[in-house]
Amino acid sequence: MEIEALKKKWDVNPITFKNRRKLHAVHSQSYAPAVLNNSNEIDWDKYYDAIELALSIAFSNPEEAVEGLTDAEIDGLGQTVIQHYLNIEKKANGGVG
Numbered sequence: 001m002e003i004e005a006l007k008k009k010w011d012v013n014p015i016t017f018k019n020r021r022k023l024h025a026v027h028s029q030s031y032a033p034a035v036l037n038n039s040n041e042i043d044w045d046k047y048y049d050a051i052e053l054a055l056s057i058a059f060s061n062p063e064e065a066v067e068g069l070t071d072a073e074i075d076g077l078g079q080t081v082i083q084h085y086l087n088i089e090k091k092a093n094g095g096v097g
Contacts, residue, residue, distance in 0.1 A: 005080035
């Protein structure tokens with residue numbers, strides 16, 4: 001399957017149900033403090049765990065796939081992969097879901 005990120009197309013592996021649920025759980029945990037505390041607080045460790053998990057699912061060799069990218073670009077690619085795998089779309093009001 002193909003996604004578009006960083007002004008190029010990337011071939012990514014399809015995601016299994018089991019991996020999708022695992023990715024959803026880790027990604028949701030990164031935003032749990034914000035929900036529980038009604039704040040903008042993010043668990044950054046969980047957020048980066050979700051990005052790394054998404055990239056490890058998307059690419060057979062993630063290190064090779066992101067070679068030459070900056071850390072910010074890797075994060076952007078990882079976030080795009082997460083949005084693609086979890087079907088997250090921005091709403092007109094700025095929310096997601």
